[in-house]
Amino acid sequence: MSYVKRSEIDVSADLAALIENEILLGIDADHFWDGYVALLKDLVPENRALLAKRDELQSQIDAWYTSHKGQTFDVEAANSYLREIGYIQPAPAPFEINVENVDPEIATVAGPQLVVPVMNARFALNAANARWGSLYDALYGTDAIEGAPSGKGYDAARGAQVVAWARAHLDQVAPLANGSWADVQAVEAGETLSITLGDGATTLANADHYAGYRDNGDVMLRVNGLLIEIKINRDSAIGATDPAGISDIRLESALTAIQDCEDSVAAVDAEDKCVVYANWLGLMKGTLQESFNKGGKVMTRRLNDDVTYTAPDGAGVTHPGRALVLVRNVGHLMTNNAIMWNGEETPEGIMDAVITVACAMHDLTKTDGLRNSRAGSVYVVKPKMHGPEEVAFANTLYGRVEDMLGLPRNTVKLGIMDEERRTSANLAACINAVKTRCVFINTGFLDRTGDEIHTMMQAGPVIPRGEMAQSAWLGAYENGNVDTGLAAGFTGQAQIGKGMWARPDDMADMLQAKIGHPKAGANTAWVPSPTAATLHATHYHHVNVTDVQNDLRARPHASLDALLTPPVMIGRNVSDEEVTRELENACQSILGYVVRWVDQGIGCSKVPDIDDVALMEDRATLRISAQYLANWVEHGICTKDQVEAAFRRMAPKVDAQNAGDAAYSPMAPAFDGAAFNAARALVIEGIAQPSGYTEPLLYKARLSVKQAAK
Ligand SMILES: CC(=O)SCCNC(=O)CCNC(=O)[C@H](O)C(C)(C)COP(=O)(O)OP(=O)(O)OC[C@H]1O[C@@H](n2cnc3c(N)ncnc32)[C@H](O)[C@@H]1OP(=O)(O)O
Ligand SMILES: O=CC(=O)O
Ligand SMILES: [Mg+2]
Secondary structure, three states: OOEEEEOOEEEEHHHHHHHHHHHOOOOOHHHHHHHHHHHHHHHHHHHHHHHHHHHHHHHHHHHHHHHOOOOOOOHHHHHHHHHHOOOOOOOOOOOOOOOOOOOHHHHOOOOOEEEEEOOOHHHHHHHHHHHEEEHHHHHHOOOOOOOOOOOOOOOHHHHHHHHHHHHHHHHHHOOEOOOOHHHEEEEEEOOOEEEEEOOEEEOEOOHHHEEEEOOOOOEEEEEOOEEEEEEEOOOOHHHHOOOOOEEEEEEEOOOEEEEEOOOOOOOOOHHHHHHHHHHHHHHHHOOOEEEEEEOOEEEEEEOOOOEEEEOOOOOEEEEOOOOEEEEEOOOOOOEEEEEEEOOEEEEHHHHHHHHHHHHHHHHHOOOOOOOOOOOOOEEEEEOOOOHHHHHHHHHHHHHHHHHHHOOOOOOEEEEEEEOOHHHHHOHHHHHHOOOOOEEEEEEOHHHHHHHHHHHOHHHOOEOOHHHHHHOHHHHHHHHHHHHHHHHOOOOOOOEEEEOOOOOOOOHHHHHHHOOHHHHOOOOEEEEOOHHHHHHHHHHHHHOOHHHHHHHHOOOOOOOHHHHOOOOEOOOOOOOHHHHHHHHHHHHHHHHHHHHHHHHHOOOOEEEEOOOOOEEEEOHHHHHHHHHHHHHHHHOOOOOHHHHHHHHHHHHHHHHHHOOOOOOOOOOOOOOOOHHHHHHHHHHHOHHHOHHHOOHHHHHHHHHHHHHHHO
């Protein structure tokens, strides 16, 4: 890689060109680079000290559990030790966040949050455009309706089921004064909504559900703040068969979308980071586009326009056509060779902070066109922070970035991923550390599960993975997050978010289960795809989250003791069959994910588990699998040899799963490629990995593959 000297640092020539020629907006390049160096000088030592503190606390916790081996777990004694070493910190006096200029998609309206790897422009654009999605398509094309389309063309019987489902949904969430949406013969929208049924006329039971109409006759409803567009088009194939000419029902779906620079991407060097930043820049400028071949046709995807309609009082309304996008930066751990200082890599988190916010200035300076934040904010999601000092460090970092770029204080809003144990245990103090920026707390339960296993490594053998969802700590974590957000005044200002639906193909189950998120008081929850966003949107039609939050405020705060009780097996045997099954399942998913990451730079994959259920795998799910097996080896539930044997049995299976991919290199029978070795190391060296993170080994392996290819 070639570098250019800027101020006192060596910057990848490609990154410097991107920044100087395309990103910097009215900022002198020399001033920018001097500011960058000043920031490194002030913040790198603190960054390193925070990482050292993580290690120090971990060794103290390891030592405490090792010295209490074999004893019955005493939560009081454990927590008093955690207080003594500063792991549990005093809670702040009651306070409320006070955040200004927050867009309604975050502050007031509840709805789905889509996450997308920003390195993939085709997906990133699709995510931004997923603000609106077809309910008919989402039902027709997934298992949300039992079975699958039959025959080659349109399956009319399935189509009828879709229409029936969608009309029944409208009957529940936007009912007619009398009769059913299933029997509508004609719709006339104007100052009021007139609906003709077979046996007379009616209108909506609740006039507030009527939002207006579009020039083409489409009807706009609004339920719990989310728009529903009833499309009327008698010339379309579906509309022609419908008595009222209804051709589709389109839902406001992904209100927000997180463009991810972190766990769903594989960005290890300057070349990769340039792709990340260029895509994010394109989204902020509104110019990103991508051409690709789909179904034999070349298509070009761009950002969608806003949606216009007329309100019942005749006023013209312009409503966002795109999700409000947030950017997930990386955490405080990793460094990257894109910017070198004194011959050393510099923190990737600092680089993400400066560059993604600088890109967002292109949005901030717009007054029309494809704007992202109409309120004038930049939304950054900060993952993997451990405790209040690390959150305070993020506050300092983004404040320094604002100063460097000449932005008003608190332009940058922060979302805290509540996904590390020390953060959950001190969540109020974490929020307090960014109380003028904090726009979300989200239970990233996948990383959080990985951190639970890693932090409690010496407490004993962890329970089988399938039992984790029911364990007491997880319930206390999910409830505690909501309780803390409510006490900190999040209602009307910020999101209380819940985690990812990690079975992207199982939409029927998602429809059943994920309504639990708004019912638990979450005003958003993560979905893996635009289709999932549309289906999950229906949940927010049913549940008024503000009402739920108002009710929940009265309940007692979730128990800290439960939160900090480790999910270990006490006095329990695990059968040989169960061990083999767990080993094979984990090894298969580790290999299936790692091989695509290391060999092809794909950061998020759909990988079949041992029962052939397709699971979304990213660095966080990998962290769980690796730490889980590392824990079982540590406590003698299985041996290193068994792990090795399971990897070798599973590698040919993963190779077969990828047989259709021309770019794929098999791992068997040699078992000595970079990917296989990285997978093995993630388990065998798992305990030594900082906080059990997977990135150090993944980055190393990927860099070696990229180097070899050059
Ligand atoms: C623990 C955590 O940190 S969770 C957060 C990180 N995880 C994520 O961000 C998950 C994001 N999701 C994804 O990356 C993908 O959905 C995967 C990898 C799970 C599955 O990808 P695929 O196997 O390619 O999906 P599939 O073939 O079913 O669908 C592809 C289509 O859906 C679209 N799509 C799928 N996921 C997304 C998404 N998250 N955003 C936007 N579009 C998407 C694609 O654009 C594509 O449509 P197109 O052909 O019109 O472009
Ligand atoms: O980032 C999300 C998680 O679950 O981890
Ligand atoms: Mg995470």
